[in-house]
Amino acid sequence: MKILLIYPYFLEERPDYEDVSVVPIGVYYVGAVLKKHNYDVEVLNWHNINKRPEKIKQTLSEKNPDIIGFSVLHANRWGAIEISRIAKKIIPYVKIVFGGIGATFLWNHFLTHFPEIDFIVCGEGEYTFLNLVKCLEQKNYQDIGNLKGIAFRKKGCVLKNPDAELIANLDELPNPAQFFDYQHLSLTRGCFGKCRFCGSPHFWGPKVRSHSAKYFVDQLEMLYEKKITFFYVSDDTFTIHKGRVIEVCRLILDRKLKLTWAAVSRVDTVDKDLLYWMRKAGCIQISYGVESGSEKIREFLNKKISHDRIKNAFALTTMYGIMARAYFIYGSPGESMSTIQETIDLIQEIKPFSCMFYILDIFPGTSLYKEYKKIFNVTDDIWLRRVEDIMYFETDPDLSAGLISEFGKKLRNCFYENLPGFALGVELADIKEFYPLHSDFCSRLGMTFDHGDYAHIKGIPEKGKVAEQLYRKSLEYYPDQRAYLGLGIMAQKQGASHESIKILSKGIEHFPDNVELNLCISVSFMNIGEYKKALDYVLKFPQSEYAHELMSRCYKALQKTA
Ligand code: B12
Numbered sequence: 412m413k414i415l416l417i418y419p420y421f422l423e424e425r426p427d428y429e430d431v432s433v434v435p436i437g438v439y440y441v442g443a444v445l446k447k448h449n450y451d452v453e454v455l456n457w458h459n460i461n462k463r464p465e466k467i468k469q470t471l472s473e474k475n476p477d478i479i480g481f482s483v484l485h486a487n488r489w490g491a492i493e494i495s496r497i498a499k500k501i502i503p504y505v506k507i508v509f510g511g512i513g514a515t516f517l518w519n520h521f522l523t524h525f526p527e528i529d530f531i532v533c534g535e536g537e538y539t540f541l542n543l544v545k546c547l548e549q550k551n552y553q554d555i556g557n558l559k560g561i562a563f564r565k566k567g568c569v570l571k572n573p574d575a576e577l578i579a580n581l582d583e584l585p586n587p588a589q590f591f592d593y594q595h596l597s598l599t600r601g602c603f604g605k606c607r608f609c610g611s612p613h614f615w616g617p618k619v620r621s622h623s624a625k626y627f628v629d630q631l632e633m634l635y636e637k638k639i640t641f642f643y644v645s646d647d648t649f650t651i652h653k654g655r656v657i658e659v660c661r662l663i664l665d666r667k668l669k670l671t672w673a674a675v676s677r678v679d680t681v682d683k684d685l686l687y688w689m690r691k692a693g694c695i696q697i698s699y700g701v702e703s704g705s706e707k708i709r710e711f712l713n714k715k716i717s718h719d720r721i722k723n724a725f726a727l728t729t730m731y732g733i734m735a736r737a738y739f740i741y742g743s744p745g746e747s748m749s750t751i752q753e754t755i756d757l758i759q760e761i762k763p764f765s766c767m768f769y770i771l772d773i774f775p776g777t778s779l780y781k782e783y784k785k786i787f788n789v790t791d792d793i794w795l796r797r798v799e800d801i802m803y804f805e806t807d808p809d810l811s812a813g814l815i816s817e818f819g820k821k822l823r824n825c826f827y828e829n830l831p832g833f834a835l836g837v838e839l840a841d842i843k844e845f846y847p848l849h850s851d852f853c854s855r856l857g858m859t860f861d862h863g864d865y866a867h868i869k870g871i872p873e874k875g876k877v878a879e880q881l882y883r884k885s886l887e888y889y890p891d892q893r894a895y896l897g898l899g900i901m902a903q904k905q906g907a908s909h910e911s912i913k914i915l916s917k918g919i920e921h922f923p924d925n926v927e928l929n930l931c932i933s934v935s936f937m938n939i940g941e942y943k944k945a946l947d948y949v950l951k952f953p954q955s956e957y958a959h960e961l962m963s964r965c966y967k968a969l970q971k972t973a
């Protein structure tokens with residue numbers, strides 16, 4: 412049995428490409444269970460296959476799968492439908508299965524309107540899909556009628572079996588890192604929150620299940636051994652079980668895994684102790700759902716977090732040298748310039764280093780969607796339109812597209828204008844053992860302004876100056892390769908070669924084997940015509956292509972002067 416697991420494309424281009432280019436972690440869990448049972452499984456990340464549509468036919472013909480499982484989020488469902496149609500034409504016997512959050516809530520809609528879809532795996536997918544695959548392999552179609560968690564068609568009727576039980580012990584799942592490489596990990600499943608715009612509570616239920624710290628860190632370690640050193644912990648609320656998270660951090664430290672990671676959390680589940688351990692174990696960013704500065708709107712969204720909690724979480728996170736990131740939602744009922752101003756006031760108070768602003772969307776599986784259907788007396792048939800989603804403002808006569816765009820601009824502009832002040836005013840906890848970490852934090856932030864995410868954003872003033880000050884602050888804490896290099900490159904760009912050589916030499920004293928520092932100083936020496944000295948620095952790195960390029964430039968210059 413050849414099984415393809417496909418993560419299909421979205422309809423719209425996004426400004427944040429990274430958001431949609433990652434295969435959901437659940438696909439690897441589903442794949443790992445199948446691999447453990449010796450099935451021939453392949454995961455295809457087809458988030459951008461629509462840019463080369465001829466590849467779809469060609470790949471499907473070559474691979475000739477018996478089953479294709481699609482990972483469907485609401486917004487990529489059309490991608491899955493279009494690929495399914497092509498697949499059925501080329502391989503008429505192929506069985507098409509939709510799974511994932513988007514498929515779960517619209518099983519009836521999909522099976523009613525799209526004959527190319529054969530089955531829907533509702534909810535947690537690992538064992539439900541395995542059971543389905545086994546039945547299909549044995550051509551035992553009779554038993555599919557008894558498989559929990561499956562929706563299917565029978566004699567023209569769409570049927571759904573009862574939900575499957577949730578997996579009681581997540582650690583019994585085979586570790587996906589044995590079979591696949593990825594950067595998004597999850598420790599827990601479920602969330603105690605009941606936010607109106609979120610599908611998670613209805614999908615996973617209110618009970619939070621967790622892997623053990625050992626399972627989680629084993630997974631990290633396996634990926635680390637495959638040279639993956641940066642991770643995103645994709646839980647709804649990673650910090651829900653404080654003790655478990657500290658155990659994870661201690662294990663990362665005990666096993667000496669030199670990695671960095673980012674997590675998602677709620678402002679009401681962090682404290683000093685936890686942040687201390689998280690930072691020590693390599694956490695560099697925590698994203699919090701703040702949603703709005705207006706209490707009224709937070710209440711509507713059912714977010715249930717107080718102003719003080721938000722303030723406290725951001726202050727503590729920053730103090731420990733972790734980038735505090737805020738998710739905001741705008742375009743909610745009652746949104747106006749005055750509530751947007753409340754959000755801006757909050758941003759100025761909590762000083763986040765990164766903000767994500769999303770327009771309120773109405774996704775199936777959320778309370779918002781249930782209310783929307785009731786108020787407008789519509790059915791799931793609205794999704795027959797070839798659109799990704801419906802934004803709340805489109806349903807509200809008090810909000811127009813123009814207004815929403817103005818809100819978005821105002822929020823982003825305000826954040827960007829204030830960002831340099833936030834960065835330069837950062838106050839870190841005066842804990843001696845944290846000095847190397849603080850140094851790393853400041854240089855990392857400096858790099859973001861200098862040549863990272865913020866470097867190309869016009870609305871951020873004085874990026875170079877901010878970066879320089881952050882690099883200097885970093886070096887006040889501890890020697891840091893990134894800071895030396897940043898300052899060295901800056902001086903070099905300004906034509907201050909001697910200054911650049913001075914700072915890079917200091918860096919090389921601390922980090923003699925750092926390739927970038929050595930190659931950069933070599934360029935500065937070349938800039939002042941000292942080719943012999945320049946050569947000394949590049950000769951140490953025969954394995955680097957750039958070093959070879961510099962070497963030949965040095966030799967040519969030396970030949971000319973000889
Ligand atoms: C972390 C996260 C992200 C991260 C990383 C996602 C990733 N690729 O791993 C980032 C920030 C990149 C992200 C981006 C987006 N996200 Co997001 N994200 C989440 C979050 C919080 C956790 C996802 C997760 O890891 N779950 C744990 C794993 C184990 O579950 P899983 O991947 O869903 O897989 C299980 C089942 O769904 C099923 N399954 C999944 N695929 C398949 C395939 C087959 C064949 C089968 C049989 C079963 C199956 O079995 C799996 C194992 O049990 C969820 C909320 C949630 N708790 O689920 C929102 C959520 C999934 N995201 C959401 C949205 C809207 C998005 C974006 C579209 C937003 C955007 N900016 O455009 C993008 C989509 C891109 C994407 N690739 O996910 C919505 C989806 C709503 C919907 N109905 O579609 C959710 C539900 C949050 C919400 N607002 O309600 N997201």
Ligand code: SF4
Nearest residue numbers: 602604605606609647
């Ligand atoms: S938005 Fe976050 S806190 Fe709220 S229910 Fe969803 S996952 Fe939980």
